[in-house]
Amino acid sequence: MATFTDNTQSDTLPQWLQQQARQQGTGIALRHKRLGVWQVRTWRQLAAEVEHLAMALQVRGFVPGASLVIVSRPRPEALIAVLAAQWLGGVAALLDPLEAAAAQVPLLRELHSEWVFAEGHEEIQRLRAAGLAPRLLIYADGRGMAEVSQAGDTLAFAQLLLGSDHRLEPQARAERTAFTFYRLGAGQRIEQQRISHAELLKEGWRLVHSEQLGRQEEALAARAFAAGSQARYLLAPWLIAGFRLNFPENLATRDQDRRELGPTLVAGTRETYERLHAQVLARLPEPGSWRRRLVDWALVAHPGALQRHLGYWLIRRPLRDILGFSRTRAPLVVGEALAPHTQAFFQALAIEVRTWPDPAQWHRPARWPAPLVNGWIEDSTQPA
Amino acid sequence: MAQTQATKVEHLLELENIGLSFKGVKAVTDISFAVAAGEICALIGPNGAGKSSLLNVINGVYQAQQGRIRFAGEGRRRMSPHDAAVRGIARTFQNIALFKGMSVLDNVLTGRTLKRRSSWIEQALRIGRAAGEDDRQREAAERIIDFLHIQPWRDTLVGKLPYGLQKRVELARALAAEPRLLLLDEPMAGMNAEEKQQMSRFIVDINRELGTTVVLIEHDIGVVMGICDHVVVLDYGRKIGDGPPEEVRQNPEVIAAYLGTRH
Numbered sequence: 001m002a003t004f005t006d007n008t009q010s011d012t013l014p015q016w017l018q019q020q021a022r023q024q025g026t027g028i029a030l031r032h033k034r035l036g037v038w039q040v041r042t043w044r045q046l047a048a049e050v051e052h053l054a055m056a057l058q059v060r061g062f063v064p065g066a067s068l069v070i071v072s073r074p075r076p077e078a079l080i081a082v083l084a085a086q087w088l089g090g091v092a093a094l095l096d097p098l099e100a101a102a103a104q105v106p107l108l109r110e111l112h113s114e115w116v117f118a119e120g121h122e123e124i125q126r127l128r129a130a131g132l133a134p135r136l137l138i139y140a141d142g143r144g145m146a147e148v149s150q151a152g153d154t155l156a157f158a159q160l161l162l163g164s165d166h167r168l169e170p171q172a173r174a175e176r177t178a179f180t181f182y183r184l185g186a187g188q189r190i191e192q193q194r195i196s197h198a199e200l201l202k203e204g205w206r207l208v209h210s211e212q213l214g215r216q217e218e219a220l221a222a223r224a225f226a227a228g229s230q231a232r233y234l235l236a237p238w239l240i241a242g243f244r245l246n247f248p249e250n251l252a253t254r255d256q257d258r259r260e261l262g263p264t265l266v267a268g269t270r271e272t273y274e275r276l277h278a279q280v281l282a283r284l285p286e287p288g289s290w291r292r293r294l295v296d297w298a299l300v301a302h303p304g305a306l307q308r309h310l311g312y313w314l315i316r317r318p319l320r321d322i323l324g325f326s327r328t329r330a331p332l333v334v335g336e337a338l339a340p341h342t343q344a345f346f347q348a349l350a351i352e353v354r355t356w357p358d359p360a361q362w363h364r365p366a367r368w369p370a371p372l373v374n375g376w377i378e379d380s381t382q383p384a
Numbered sequence: 385m386a387q388t389q390a391t392k393v394e395h396l397l398e399l400e401n402i403g404l405s406f407k408g409v410k411a412v413t414d415i416s417f418a419v420a421a422g423e424i425c426a427l428i429g430p431n432g433a434g435k436s437s438l439l440n441v442i443n444g445v446y447q448a449q450q451g452r453i454r455f456a457g458e459g460r461r462r463m464s465p466h467d468a469a470v471r472g473i474a475r476t477f478q479n480i481a482l483f484k485g486m487s488v489l490d491n492v493l494t495g496r497t498l499k500r501r502s503s504w505i506e507q508a509l510r511i512g513r514a515a516g517e518d519d520r521q522r523e524a525a526e527r528i529i530d531f532l533h534i535q536p537w538r539d540t541l542v543g544k545l546p547y548g549l550q551k552r553v554e555l556a557r558a559l560a561a562e563p564r565l566l567l568l569d570e571p572m573a574g575m576n577a578e579e580k581q582q583m584s585r586f587i588v589d590i591n592r593e594l595g596t597t598v599v600l601i602e603h604d605i606g607v608v609m610g611i612c613d614h615v616v617v618l619d620y621g622r623k624i625g626d627g628p629p630e631e632v633r634q635n636p637e638v639i640a641a642y643l644g645t646r647h
Contacts, residue, residue, distance in 0.1 A: 035526035036489075036538060143531075143593060252536040 012197040013178055014050070014087040014170035016239035021047035024242055027215065032076050032247035033257055041076065043242070049161055053084035055168050056160040060136050060153065062115055064089030064171055067180065069111055069134075071104070071126065072119035073097040074221050074247055077140040077157045079235075081117040086178050086197070089171040090115075093180040096227070097251070105130045107182050110190055117157075121145060124154075174198040179231050183362065191362040193228050204236025207356065211265075211330045217243035218327075219265040222254040222272070229334035229358035234267040255279070258324030265330045270338055273353060276323050277342045299348040316349050325351050332356050396421040396456060396565055396597045397442065403450030404437055411437040412621045414450070419565075419614065424591050424598045426608040429618035430641070435601045436478060438618070439567050442599070443468040443475050456564065469498055472564035476554045476571060478601075484543030488534055488553050491542055492525040495560030499524070528556045531593075532586055548579040552586070559590065566590065568600040572607060580604065584611050609633065617641075 010016045020029065025044035032039055041049070062068070068085035070092055072078040082092040093113065095104055101122075108130035116134040118124045120141030127137070137154045139145065145156075172178070178197045185191040207213065219238065223230060238245045243265070248257035255276070258266075266272075285291035298311030320326050331351050335358040338346070346353050397419040404411045412434040419425045427435045440446040442453065444463040452461050455471060463471075474495070482491050500521065502513035510518075529535055532552050537545060542553055551571060558566060571587065572580045588611050590596050602608050608615060608629065615632040617625030625638040632638055 035523060035530055036535070037526075144589065146592065249535050250533075252533075256536065 011174040011201065012086070012170060012172035013200065013236065013239055014083060014172050016201070017043075017047050017050060017083060018170065020239065020242045024215065027242065028244050029242075030076050030079070030245050030247065033249035033253070036249075038246075046080070049080050050083040050087055051168055052161045053080055053157075054087035055166065057084055057090075057115070057136070058088055058168070062088055062090060062136075065091070065176070066115060067091045067093045067111075067113050068115045068117060069093045069095070069108070069113040070117045071095055071108070071123040072117060072140065073251055074223065075119065075140060076247055078117060078119065079221075079245075079247075081138060081157070082179075085115070086172050087168070087170050089173060089176060091177045091180050091194075093182065095182060098223070101126050103184065106188070107184065107190060108132055111182070172197055174201075179228065181228050181360075185362060185364075189364060192365045193360045193362050195228050195231060200232055200236040201240065203232040203359075204240050207233050207332075208237050208241050211332070211354075213237055213241040213243065213265065213330065215242045217241065217265045217330070218246060218261060218263045219243060219267065220246050220248065220254070220258050220261055220263045220324075222248055222251070222258070223269060227269070227335065227358065228360045229269075229356070230267065232358075233332065233334045233356050237265075237267075255324065259322060260324075262321075262324060262327040264327050265332070266325070266328050267332045267334055267356075270333055270336045270342075273333060273338055273342055273346065277345050280319065280323070280345070299345075301344065301348060312350075320349055320351070323349075325349070330354075334358060393418075393420045395419065395454075397599070398454040399438075399442070399451065400454070401451035402438070402441060402448045402453070404434075404441055404446055404448050410621050412441070412618070415618070415621075415623050416451075417616050417623065417626050419597060419599055421597055422591070422595060423613040424587065424600070424611055425614040425616065426612040427599065427601045427616050427618060428603070428605070428608055432620075433618040434621040435618055436569055437621075439475065439569055439599070439601060442565075443473050443567055469561060472562075473567065474558040474561045474563035474565075475567035476551075476558050476569060478569040478573065480547075480550050480554055482542045482550060482554055482557070485541060487539050487541055488537050488545070488556075489522075489525060489529065489539065491553055492528055492556045492560050493521060495528075495557035496521045496524060498561060524562075525560055528559050531559070531589070532556050548575050548583075551575070551583065555583075555586065555590075559594070559596075563596060566596050566598045568598065568602075570601050570603065572602060572604060580607060587611060 029043040030041040114135040121144035181193040248254040298315035337355040395418040402415045444465040506512040506514040619641040
């Protein structure tokens with residue numbers, strides 16, 4: 001049952017954030033695990049932080065249409081930076097946090113963005129390796145920063161939030177680009193995917209209606225910044241429906257955090273489900289053992305009445321708990337569909353994974369800067 | 385005079401003419417050296433050179449028969465391991481000494497024992513100072529777990545962890561005591577190249593980010609030369625080299641006795 005309010009006045013992501021802050025200011029928007037404890041941000045706090053960061057960016061010269069490159073694993077500060085750039089009518093340019101560092105360097109080298117959010121020391125070293133000297137470099141994790149040569153304006157995220165109390169209305173427009181994603185395509189050529197606010201909200205609405213998502217949902221943003229499909233089917237629905245978005249402590253703990261949290265909405269990729277399936281397969285009892293026969297008996301495709309009930313209490317329920325699917329009512333795979341054997345495994349656990357295809361269109365950027373010539377870039381205009 | 389004062393180094397640890405023997409067998413003879421506050425100092429030497437014995441003298445496991453130790457400006461002839469811990473000296477061991485049946489978090493929390501102020505009765509009944517103390521101790525332990533990136537294994541029993549991770553947990557437990565001086569006895573023994581690189585990174589981070597002075601025993605000369613500010617070389621219980629890595633590397637006696645590259 002959807003509990004959100006339809007509001008046709010909000011036609012950009014920042015406007016939806018404002019609306020949620022007005023309608024459920026004290027409701028929990030974000031949770032993230034830090035030092036073993038879940039920390040919370042309400043919608044009002046989140047909107048205030050986004051607005052403060054937007055003002056800090058504006059003061060430093062960030063203009064509508066400019067790109068903020070995000071080089072970070074999923075964390076609340078990165079999401080706030082995304083929304084702040086969009087608040088000012090800018091674009092959030094995201095790189096896959098799971099991509100190998102070496103693969104990101106050529107991408108970063110060509111992006112030569114003036115505005116960068118980097119998670120910490122490791123990401124900043126990657127920027128330096130790419131020869132990037134942005135006008136403003138924001139970092140979230142200060143560890144090891146004493147070693148980094150701080151060219152240009154390098155500031156801690158927390159420092160930028162110490163802004164004034166002036167108000168700043170969102171300057172984003174529905175038809176403008178909200179996100180840009182990059183990848184190295186065939187022949188190591190850089191390809192780009194651009195998604196406008198209107199497109200995101202259209203896809204987000206479709207998911208919210210179809211899956212009947214409401215404020216009561218809990219979602220885990222384990223790979224929220226990996227792909228356009230995550231922006232379409234997790235971030236946009238989160239802002240529209242106003243549910244809770246949870247960030248794991250780090251990527252290595254995401255499966256444990258999912259187990260602890262028991263999200264009702266899982267918007268995973270094919271890799272997410274395959275990884276979980278592989279974890280279960282690795283822990284199954286030896287073939288031929290009575291315990292293995294019990295598992296196989298409980299997980300048959302079409303169980304009888306006894307198998308269904310006994311199998312639920314003995315095998316399926318504990319397995320769903322271990323996987324973190326104990327409360328999941330909207331298990332989604334965004335992008336490529338699951339392999340038949342993985343789909344069958346989740347079906348046996350009574351988890352009907354639904355596929356939401358990724359309508360991404362990758363293309364070579366039209367206004368791509370000229371290639372590097374002797375270490376210098378001839379055209380300094382920003383892409384996107 | 386002014387110049388002398390300006391260049392004067394503040395020493396956290398000073399060993400003066402330390403001598404230790406076991407039933408007449410001399411383990412270390414007349415060893416003197418000083419460790420500056422904030423540096424990483426390596427004790428190197430062949431097996432049986434007296435490195436671990438010296439570490440045991442520093443944290444009070446062994447009592448030196450000769451000489452004295454000055455730590456943080458205070459000189460003592462004898463010091464118990466408890467005194468050493470109270471004064472800010474923590475250590476790890478060559479052979480892992482963890483509680484294998486306890487979780488990573490609980491092992492790290494044991495390192496906070498001396499930081500507790502509540503009495504055992506307050507702790508047993510969870511009253512008085514004990515009530516709020518648990519949360520503070522847990523938070524301090526979690527900070528170390530976060531610092532050493534062992535969150536995924538927070539609730540795992542230590543006995544189930546691979547060797548390299550157990551070494552990191554032992555380091556976490558020592559760090560939980562918030563030491564001024566950290567003694568590491570072969571922290572990278574038995575590790576592969578990747579694990580050594582990771583552990584080296586953590587030791588440097590501990591030194592730079594937390595400001596902890598480190599004395600370590602290590603056989604991997606590449607690691608020693610890469611991360612240490614100061615190297616002390618022992619051979620048959622005697623000191624044969626003491627200085628910055630580059631200087632020690634050139635020392636003919638060290639080359640002959642330890643590095644074995646005199647051709």
